[in-house]
Amino acid sequence: MSVHAIMPPLPARRPRRPIPGFGLSLGYSIVYLSFVVLLPLIALAMSAARLDFDGWMRVLTDDRVIAALRLSFGSALAAAIVNSVFGPICAYALVRFRFPGRRMLDALVDVPFALPTAVAGIALASLYAPSGPMGKAILEVFGVQVGYTSLGVTLALIFVGLPFTVRTLQPVLRDLEGDMEQAAALLGADRSRVWRRVIVPSVAPALVTAFTLSFARGAGEYGSVIFIAGNFPRLSEIAPLLIIIRLEESNYAGASAIAMVMLLVSLCSLVVINLFQALMRERLGHE
């Protein structure tokens, strides 16, 4: 009798993954994200749900809330746009050239990351307040007040968002060999054409990521903004501050409602940006 006749057929085995640890790492990730991200969000939604329809309408039509939301997202957008221009230029200088003090400059980029936001806030406020040295000079020369206005808010958000754009672009620019730029120049392209047609499209997805990070950080920023903002209701009061004011008034549902609106706006922005990014990757042939 042959061996095959007595051996029962082997059960079909699941193919093994070549890299071990899939179950463990995914399990950890899900548990971790649930506790740190998902549960707090659910709690927020439940808290906001205590508000009835009229309560929601009151929050949503309150012009102080609308002004605060507009300021937070508007200045975050403005700061992200500014950072998406100057961050890459800064990253380019740090990556492409060797000059004395390069490492110092490189370290300086991290300061907004490392500095406690309140410290940054006080520093900016004392400098750009209408009585501060820079604030005074700008007011005199350009007739524009920086401190205690939306411009001051944007300035603070540029400050906190800059390292995100620089650090996102640096590795991508480093990977983009100088060869491509040299090839473009030898083919007759001038500097502006090299930037427009070669460098920017090559780093475009990273640029969008950098923009997103700066925007997301800016929209929720609190500590570095409140000092320079001056916090005049409907004028220079940011949404996170309004949430805190509501909390201090023991209006928990109202605070949650504003928070919920911020969450939804942020989520929608992220979805739109991601779709845009996917579209662009396809068009520009990025992997």
Next chain:
Amino acid sequence: MKLELENVTRRFGPRSVVDHVSLEIASGQLVGILGPSGSGKTTLLRLIAGLESAYEGRVLFDGLDVSELPLRSRGVGLVFQQYALFRHMRVFENIAFGLRARSGKERLSGIEIRRRVSELIHLVQLEGLEDRFPRQLSGGQKQRVALARALAVEPRLLLLDEPFGALDAMVRRDLRRWLRSLHERTGRTTIFVTHDQEEALELADRVIVMNAGRVEQDADPDRIYDDPASSFVFEFIGEASRLPVQIRDGLVWFRDRLLTSPRVEAPDGPAVLHLRPEHVRWTEGEGSIDVSVIAGRRIGPHRRLGLEIPGGWGRLEMDTDAATPMRIGDQFRVEITGGRVYAPSKSRPLQ
């Protein structure tokens, strides 16, 4: 276009990577710069392209110093070693890039650009791949896109950096032949850099052998192979073995035997005889050397034998008919029918 280099030197720190190189390349030549890695050949090419600037000396295009000319006005087409294709552009746009970059009177209409690019795509045999991105192409295809892109602007001078380095043997051979015929059709002055001696000898009209930043020899392929100017060139081009010999009155002696090679221009005393496999022949005659077989490998139609001279006197190589039966340990006699002895200044010491 005629290209001249006058005493061109490029240093990186204290090291001269290109050391006082002077060259004149006539219009329409196909020149190969050959050398081992670190010999300065790529730096020389980049100096000609303008991607590096010389510390000393001048680069002249048709008699005009181009040192201060910006890259985009040089009229140089360069095919980079890693191709440097624009990753975010399709094949068509890669090739059209140089045409679209033109300004003023030289500007072409969209239709004209389309026509020119189609011609080039036909020339490099990439029909049907116009809409691919570079990452969707094979190495040989990328290479041809890079070539078409460089040719699109009708450069005065075409430079290629290790053009076939990253390709497999078959693709290499095809592309080499294709490039040769392209050059014959267009007659554009072309310089390529390679570390592959076979490639340089097969493709170029003229080969410049570089070593340690200097030109070791500058001649046509026949001269380079038959009459290497130094022991470095001898050993870099083709297979070579070395034999310790004595020179007496311009005659070459191996131990007590007079070798049949001609008189040499070297001072009396110990020297090194450089040999190629074809300089060693099986014999029964006088003045011959005893050898025993220590290795054998198949090279095309021949079998190349590694031979040892008993007593630790040295090793030789020779080619035999692949059909001749030969076993490791077999002993016979060979004679030396050629080879070169270099003056000490042009020779490296025997280790």
